[in-house]
Amino acid sequence: MKAFFQAMLASFKDLLPIIIVIAFFQLMVLQQPLPNFIEIIIGLLMVVTGLTFFVFGLEKALFPLGESMADAFARKGSVFWLVMFAFFLGFGTTIAEPALIAVAAKAGDIAAKAGAIVDTPESIESYAFGLRLTVAFSVGCAIILGVIRILKGWPIQRVIIIGYILVVVMTYFAPKEIIGIAYDSGGVTTSTITVPLVTALGVGLASAIKGRNPMLDGFGLIAFASLLPMIFVMAYGMMY
Amino acid sequence: MNYFSDLLSTFIQTIVDVTPIVLILAVFQYGVLKKQVPQLKEKAIGLFYVILGLSLFLLGLEKALFPLGELMAEQLTAQEFIASSKAGPVDWTSYYWVYLFAFAIGFSTTIAEPSLLAVAIKANQVSGGVIGLWGLRIAVALGVGFGITLGVYRIVVGDPIHYYIIAGYILVVIQTNFAPKMIIPLAYDSGGVTTSTVTVPLVAALGLGLASTIEGRSPLIDGFGLIAFASLFPIISVMAYAQIIEYINKKVNSGAQ
Numbered sequence: 001m002k003a004f005f006q007a008m009l010a011s012f013k014d015l016l017p018i019i020i021v022i023a024f025f026q027l028m029v030l031q032q033p034l035p036n037f038i039e040i041i042i043g044l045l046m047v048v049t050g051l052t053f054f055v056f057g058l059e060k061a062l063f064p065l066g067e068s069m070a071d072a073f074a075r076k077g078s079v080f081w082l083v084m085f086a087f088f089l090g091f092g093t094t095i096a097e098p099a100l101i102a103v104a105a106k107a108g109d110i111a112a113k114a115g116a117i118v119d120t121p122e123s124i125e126s127y128a129f130g131l132r133l134t135v136a137f138s139v140g141c142a143i144i145l146g147v148i149r150i151l152k153g154w155p156i157q158r159v160i161i162i163g164y165i166l167v168v169v170m171t172y173f174a175p176k177e178i179i180g181i182a183y184d185s186g187g188v189t190t191s192t193i194t195v196p197l198v199t200a201l202g203v204g205l206a207s208a209i210k211g212r213n214p215m216l217d218g219f220g221l222i223a224f225a226s227l228l229p230m231i232f233v234m235a236y237g238m239m240y
Numbered sequence: 241m242n243y244f245s246d247l248l249s250t251f252i253q254t255i256v257d258v259t260p261i262v263l264i265l266a267v268f269q270y271g272v273l274k275k276q277v278p279q280l281k282e283k284a285i286g287l288f289y290v291i292l293g294l295s296l297f298l299l300g301l302e303k304a305l306f307p308l309g310e311l312m313a314e315q316l317t318a319q320e321f322i323a324s325s326k327a328g329p330v331d332w333t334s335y336y337w338v339y340l341f342a343f344a345i346g347f348s349t350t351i352a353e354p355s356l357l358a359v360a361i362k363a364n365q366v367s368g369g370v371i372g373l374w375g376l377r378i379a380v381a382l383g384v385g386f387g388i389t390l391g392v393y394r395i396v397v398g399d400p401i402h403y404y405i406i407a408g409y410i411l412v413v414i415q416t417n418f419a420p421k422m423i424i425p426l427a428y429d430s431g432g433v434t435t436s437t438v439t440v441p442l443v444a445a446l447g448l449g450l451a452s453t454i455e456g457r458s459p460l461i462d463g464f465g466l467i468a469f470a471s472l473f474p475i476i477s478v479m480a481y482a483q484i485i486e487y488i489n490k491k492v493n494s495g496a497q
Contacts, residue, residue, distance in 0.1 A: 017348030043304020053293025061286025092260045164409045180464030187467040195355035223428030
């Protein structure tokens with residue numbers, strides 16, 4: 001119980017900057033009173049409690065689960081199944097991501113307004129769904145690439161720099177309307193549940209494989225998951 | 241105002257979001273690895289905490305912070321407010337409150353971002369405490385704050401986005417050559433984790449508000465792109481953080497001799 005209150009205090013500290021920023025701008029800059037004061041207090045209490053539970057669950061479930069599975073795959077020694085697991089983890093966690101669904105729907109509207117597709121609800125919807133599939137597929141491939149990098153011990157910067165060059169080259173060929181969406185889609189793919197699992201997978205693999213350093217090799221999976229979607233989405237825009 | 245039914249529906253929505261992940265984990269655990277999950281009960285409780293925590297967190301944000309933050313983004317970008325903030329014609333300097341708000345909201349939402357907290361906890365464990373929880377998070381938050389401010393400036397002046405992103409990439413490549421090797425993968429990762437549940441809605445409201453009030457900008461095209469800035473600049477700031485720590489340590493060591 002004492003640990004729980006300490007954790008709640010830590011969560012409150014995490015939220016303090018937002019509270020200060022919003023209060024400052026509301027009271028000093030816009031010079032308006034805070035509306036629905038009680039509702040805001042209740043909301044903040046929920047946020048603090050929620051963050052506390054999340055961190056508790058993280059250490060109890062998501063981290064150990066990701067690491068024990070990474071360890072088991074390393075022991076099993078089957079690269080094929082590890083790669084399959086990596087792909088499905090990336091694909092499965094991205095396809096249902098709410099932020100991605102929102103971005104894809106907006107992208108459909110843009111494409112219709114720009115005349116890239118016919119302006120009917122059906123064609124917008126199929127464009128948006130195609131985009132979601134593309135991003136989810138690219139995240140699946142990204143986790144595979146990241147896992148292979150850990151297995152082989154490649155330095156991460158080489159792979160990332162090649163990725164950057166690809167992004168830059170494709171920016172010149174991709175249709176103008178898709179560029180902003182493509183750049184943003186890298187950021188929206190990694191959700192709050194995916195990040196801890198994928199991080200634990202990387203660190204677990206790097207700890208289980210001999211000669212790999214968890215600090216040098218374990219991190220970096222999320223970096224691929226935010227880079228590859230940019231390339232794939234621009235390719236998707238070019239194909240339409 | 242029915243908090244309980246709202247909480248229930250958010251809880252169910254979160255379960256729906258988490259289900260595919262649990263299914264994939266279960267299929268591979270039992271179908272491929274063919275092993276029992278150690279301490280299954282404890283992990284189930286932990287997963288329940290994660291889902292409950294996330295639901296409370298999201299609902300609380302939705303009830304308390306998002307409406308206020310979105311309203312503020314609207315008011316700060318409104319033409320009357322911009323015109324009254326400085327004497328003379330409106331140019332890019334009239335937007336100083338917007339820049340300050342962009343920086344402050346980018347910084348403060350990043351500190352509260354649960355996925356960044358998760359990565360910081362892991363990095364702290366793996367590095368044996370060398371990488372501090374707060375050091376990493378403040379470095380990332382500064383990067384996000386700076387990135388979003390620059391992104392807002394870009395919407396105001398109307399430059400093409402890719403010039404900025406490519407310049408950022410060049411900086412990342414140069415820094416990679418000089419930063420301590422240990423930090424590089426973590427720095428690259430911190431680009432992706434910054435923007436999820438807390439940052440995206442508020443930042444999107446800011447971009448949309450700006451793009452719809454400034455003449456010649458399209459909310460559909462220019463409203464996008466802020467997230468890209470928020471995921472690029474933390475890479476630079478985390479590498480800079482490691483470089484500064486290394487520099488200080490060197491100085492301390494050479495001073496001690």
